[in-house]
Amino acid sequence: MLSRAVTENLRQLVRLDAGDPADVSHAFGGASGGRLFGLDAEALAALMAQAGEPAWRGRQLAEAMYRQRVADLNEITTLPKSLRQRLIDEGWQVGRPQIAQVFQSVDGTERYLVQCPGQDTETVEAVWMPEGDDGENGDGSDLDGNDLDLKDRAGKRWDRATICVSSQVGCAVNCQFCLTAKLGLQRNLTAGEIAGQVIAIFARHGVEVGRDRVNLVFMGMGEPFLNYDNFMGAARLLVEEVGLSPQRMTVSTSGIVPGIERFAQEPAEVRPKLAISLNAPNDAIRGEIMPINRKWPIEAVMDALRQVQLRPRERITFEYVLLGGVTDQPQHAAEVARLVRRTGLPVKVNLIAWNPGPGIAYSMPQPEAVEAFRVTLAGEGIPTYVRKPRGRDIFAACGQLKRTVEG
Ligand code: SF4
Numbered sequence: 477m478l479s480r481a482v483t484e485n486l487r488q489l490v491r492l493d494a495g496d497p498a499d500v501s502h503a504f505g506g507a508s509g510g511r512l513f514g515l516d517a518e519a520l521a522a523l524m525a526q527a528g529e530p531a532w533r534g535r536q537l538a539e540a541m542y543r544q545r546v547a548d549l550n551e552i553t554t555l556p557k558s559l560r561q562r563l564i565d566e567g568w569q570v571g572r573p574q575i576a577q578v579f580q581s582v583d584g585t586e587r588y589l590v591q592c593p594g595q596d597t598e599t600v601e602a603v604w605m606p607e608g609d610d611g612e613n614g615d616g617s618d619l620d621g622n623d624l625d626l627k628d629r630a631g632k633r634w635d636r637a638t639i640c641v642s643s644q645v646g647c648a649v650n651c652q653f654c655l656t657a658k659l660g661l662q663r664n665l666t667a668g669e670i671a672g673q674v675i676a677i678f679a680r681h682g683v684e685v686g687r688d689r690v691n692l693v694f695m696g697m698g699e700p701f702l703n704y705d706n707f708m709g710a711a712r713l714l715v716e717e718v719g720l721s722p723q724r725m726t727v728s729t730s731g732i733v734p735g736i737e738r739f740a741q742e743p744a745e746v747r748p749k750l751a752i753s754l755n756a757p758n759d760a761i762r763g764e765i766m767p768i769n770r771k772w773p774i775e776a777v778m779d780a781l782r783q784v785q786l787r788p789r790e791r792i793t794f795e796y797v798l799l800g801g802v803t804d805q806p807q808h809a810a811e812v813a814r815l816v817r818r819t820g821l822p823v824k825v826n827l828i829a830w831n832p833g834p835g836i837a838y839s840m841p842q843p844e845a846v847e848a849f850r851v852t853l854a855g856e857g858i859p860t861y862v863r864k865p866r867g868r869d870i871f872a873a874c875g876q877l878k879r880t881v882e883g
Pocket of ligand 1: 647648650651655657698699730
């Protein structure tokens, strides 16, 4: 039977189809407007048509918000001044999330507190990791010499980067090693609020889409598959309006089976790559550290994974957080190797040494244990990478995002 705390948290799990509608309070011509950021070109065109404007004005709005990253309606100079004024008078705004605070790590990682319009007291977290973390290259491959091509181009101090964004404020899943879990679920982010974190970071670092090697991971605060419609809405916006490749995006789930089954139906043109937060070699240990496993055990997750039609050379990533003495022992590595083999799926494993956080009673694994774990899996022919811990000093590393302001 699930403990009371677990039941409480499961009660917070939102229905998978409960996506928030775009924040459009009134159609054009009403007393007040809403936020435009988050609407795709088609919705913007419909809005313009409703205003008696040509539909291609919607495309101009989309271009300005998503490609040129304009955050103020007044500055969208491709629209006539009178139209801009009319939109403003009717209460419309771009409404893109803004970076409210930046914490910089000695290793170049930046952690952001991002404020969404209309949310004065609440922030979500996003992370910028220049030079990646040695795990995910974003296109099904891992690091290669091509990464050097971008070195020092345009005076940038980074060759490539990974951006990590949040999908919810807090999280209901309650993984025992995770700081975000301590917040519980506070609310779902909208598609615009998720994609807006990416655009705000692109604007800060002058990212050139299509030229810069930037990968995006939906691995910040929250369980994306418990906010499915908004997460996929954000992925679609980023592909269709911003121009990112879905193969440069990875979504990580704790193993929400109905979400994986839904994800398996998404067309390859917009579907990000998939990572499973595995973290344990068997149901007994996984159930202890990830109570969600009691609802959807490992085999159920693997069955759902088999429904995903992978692209050529695409692999599913298993994220494995090593907890000292709990999940990092030689027998655990052997068991994970057997588990991976049994799935018959093309898989790669990212090993992550657990990052300490206040109020969480686990220990970091010894570096020798991490290396031994890697060697065991690699010896079984499983592509295995140890991810560099990034931004530990600013609480930006995996499982450390909790609106920690002490930096
Ligand atoms: S690890 Fe991810 S799914 Fe688990 S509690 Fe933390 S944010 Fe939620």
